[in-house]
Amino acid sequence: MARIELASLAHAYGPRPRGDADYALKTINLEFKPGGAYALLGPSGCGKTTLLNLISGLLVPTEGSVLFDGTDVTEQTSEQRNIAQVFQFPVVYDTMTVYENLAFPLRNRGVARQALDLRVREIAEMLGLTPSLMQKARRLTADAKQKISLGRGLVRADVSAMLFDEPLTVIDPQLKWELRSQLKQLHRQVGTTMIYVTHDQTEALTFADTVIVMYDGRILQVGSPQELFERPHHTFVGYFIGSPGMNILHASVEGRTATVAGRAIPLPRAYDRLADRARVELGIRPEFVRIAPQGEGVPVRINRIDDVGRFKIARVSLDGQALSVMVGEDTQLSGDSAAIEFDRAHLHVYADGQLVDGKA
Amino acid sequence: MTDTATVASRPMHSTGAARRAGARRRIGFSWLVPALYILFLMVPIYWLLNMSFKTTNEILGTFSLWPNEFTFANYHKIVTDPVWYNGYLNSIAYATLNTILSVSVALPAAYAFSRYRFLGDKHLFFWLLTNRMAPPAIFALPFFQLYSSVGLFDTHIAVALAHCLFNIPLAVWILEGFMSGVPKEIDETAYIDGYSFRRFFFKIFIPLIAGGIGVAAFFCFMFSWVELLLAKTLTSVAARPIASVMTRTISISGYELGVLAAAGALTIVPGAIVIYFVRNYIAKGFALGRV
Amino acid sequence: MTLDKTVNNRAWFMVLPVLVLVAFNAVIPLMTVVNYSVQESFAGNVFFFEGSKWFEQVLHSERFHAALLRQLAFTATILAIEIPLGVGIALTMPRKGPWVSVCLVLMALPLLIPWNVVGAIWNIFALPSFGLLGRAINGLGISYNFTRDAGDAWFTLVLMDVWHWTSLVVLLAYAGLMAIPNAYYQAAKIDGASRWAVFRYIQLPKMRRVLTIAVLLRLMDSFMIYTEPFVLTGGGPGNSTTLLSIDLVKIALGQFDLGPAAAMSLIYFLMVLAMSWVFYTVMTREEART
Secondary structure, three states, X not given: OOOEEEEEEEEEOOOOOOOHHHEEEEEEEEEEOOOOEEEEEOOOOOOHHHHHHHHHOOOXXXXXXXXXXXXXXXXXXXXXXXXXXXXXXXXXXXXXXXXXXXXXXHHHOOOOHHHHHHHHXXXXXXXXXXXXXXXEHHHOOHHHHHHHHHHHXXXXXXXXEEEEEOOOOOOOHHHHHHHHHHHHHHHHHHOOOEEEEEOOHHHHHHHOOEEEEEEOOEEEEEEOHHHHHHOOOEHHHHHHOOOOOOEEEEOEXXXXXXXXXXXXXXXXXXXXXXXXXXXXXXXXXXXXXXXXOOOOOEEEEEEEEEEOOOEEEEEEEEOOEEEEEEEEOOOOOOOOEEEEEEOHHHOEEEEOOEEOOOEO | OHHHOOOOOOOOOOOOOOOXXXXXXXXXXXXXXXXXXXXXXXXXXXXXXXXHOOXXXXXXXXXXXXXXXXXXXHHXXXXXXXXXXXXXXXXXXXXXXXXXXXXXXXXHHHHHHHHEEOOOHHHHHHHHHHHHHOOHHHHHHHHHHHHHHOOOOOOHHXXXXXXXXXXXXXXXHHHHHHHHOOOHHHHHHHXXXXXXXXXXXXXXXXXXXXXXXXXXXXXXXXXXXXXXXXXXXXXXXXXXXXXXXXXHHHHOOOOOHHHHHHHHHHHHHHHHHHHHHHHHHHHHHHHHOOO | OOOXXXXXXXXXXXHHHHHHHHHHHHHHHXXXXXXXHOEEXXXXXXXXXXXXXXXXXXXXXXXXXXXXXXXXXXXXXXXXXXXXXXXXXXXXXXXXXXXXXXXXXXXXXXXXXXXXXXXXXXXXHHOOOOOHHHHHHHHOOOOOOOOOOHHHHHHHHHHHHHHHHHHHHHHHHHHHHHOOOHHHHHHHHHOOOOHHHHHHHHHHHHHXXXXXXXXXXXXXXXXXXXXXXXXXXXXXXXXXXXXXXXXXXXXXXXXXXXXXXXXXXXXXXXXXXXXXXHXXXXXXXXXXXX
């Protein structure tokens, strides 16, 4: 297990990157603590897989360096870095049995027969693969194959880190849930540093202690699932995490008051010198917006109400700006208008997309 | 954990620190293998070209790695003598005719094999393939009798039809592979949208497998172009293929090696042009064909 | 064939044109051949039924045995050379970039040369008098003349076939290699696999299908080979390069012994068919089992 540091790391796929646009991954600095469970979360093409391959050594960065426990490993191969990686599509060696598949990485490293056998059986037991150990790997289902890929990483007891590149993409939804919780349990059991790439927020938030949200080759926020939910550092993070995502309203902010569509909304903190910023926005999660009692709050038009089971989501518009409001099952909404109020403590101010820290 | 992870999204591209991507890849000598192989392929062709630019006297008299008395006379003879250039036109005519014929009948058949199960489908498929295994030498004489008796002897259509024997199975095989790669849902969606089979097939399906049709056409043209035994057997004067004219040169006018070489060199040209156009599909076409 | 296909016997109508055209070309001539094979002909137009006489005669003839033996030796030799060589070249070919097209176009070139031209090219290339190859070998102090020495004729014939057809194996193997997802190579790297292990456990199994096609095509086609050796050596010197097809045409057209020629054709055809079928079943069953 190693502490992984990325120092001024950047990567471009073309040979001669010129502008910002040529970089799939813009300069980043990041540290992964030993034994942590991390998720790299972001939409397709945000550079998360690039980042993963830079860590594993499948790609050599254009700029910057990768350090394992303080040692520069930038020029080392994945094998030298002692990395394990599970890919989006299950990779199994078709002609081998499950047992041989699991033993393959150990055989390549010249592990003695007895130790190898013990370890393979142990991992097979852990993953529930014992009954099919002697079967040919190509006959198995996608989830069993993915378990084998995972197992090939786990058999090596001393790996620096285990990396996952959207490993559940081809798994049936039902089994996805099962594998996900199994993975979390495995992390607790083996304690290896794990880095998990996904575009699915549920996967990221359930698996990781620390989530790294990426967009367009940049890291927008690093934090625990709770932090990402309560204090998104960027409007994109607010919008991308949570379902539905954070409401973002165009506003002007002056001191402790925000003005949206001509209505003053009191803020928990004071903000100054925001007038010169191009875009000022107010962010609040649907969970912290309520339907106001009669005669109070900000009037809105109700566009639609989605019933998702335990609660309802009211899609409303405030002077043309769309908002989602979470409403309890028993709240009655009639007609096409209502009034809403905001939970003041959870109002955030964003300037040009970035969170602004106000003064208490 | 959050506080230790610092974020700097500011771009900082110092070109001095820039590393060429893949700098670690070792530069080996593996390129030598294909290079030597291509050299091996090209040397005999070079020798053919070399001969084609020499006079007969030089070929028989001296040995030289390149023509000393460079001449176009051999090529000139081919383009001016109607026996020679008609040979070309005949070959192109029946190869083209065969390509059109093979691909157009193979299309519906390949669709049937890729989409439906029907009585005897597997046996039929294997039977079709066995015709590719039939040595043309066996069929030479019966073909001669068959096509003579139906009055098609010495016509382009005779050769084009005869070549169907091995080209149709191949075309069905290749097209079936490509069609199986097109999800069945596309057909179903089209029918739900109210397309008739005919309209669906021509408006939607054919454009989807255009690449496959290109590959199938390429192979049909190729095998029709390179085959000689049947083409020679089924023609005498009017539809005689270029390859057959060449064999005549050896037997009748003695040792006209220069002209022979020039004719040979010219037979490579259509193939080279066709390959150039379908180069991106060649490998794919084979890969998708099913055994 | 996949299982989710609908049963539809009307699909026969779509297959009908193919069936008619191929049957016209296959069944009628085949019946003619069968007809000849059981009859004795006089002056080409008087026939007597002879039953299995010709078949017995062919099967017991030393001439047929010799031709068959030569044919088997030839097929085995070219398969043993072309398949490994083709795979080797495909493995070393560039996987992307401008050189891919260059390689593919140049390599495919021999495949598109008419077969008699291939024979002619090798004839003038290998002749000891003015051929580059003939001159070069003799220049090295090795006596070489493929028109006189049986060994030299064999060497030239095999070399010509390797020149003509290895590219087909290369193209197929290359197509198979290109179809392997990159993740396999990455996983192998991470598992610490050696170059050999990557070939043995990833590349070879994934190429299995295309290699089956390659072996099948080369097996079938090498049994049918006629034009190239006919132009190159004419079956000589002596009978040393008289392969099955050449022998067949010699009997049928040269001596007009239609009966024996037809019987030999059928035996020959059935042999190719049986071998292809056995190979096909073995390969596909193997695939289904693993």
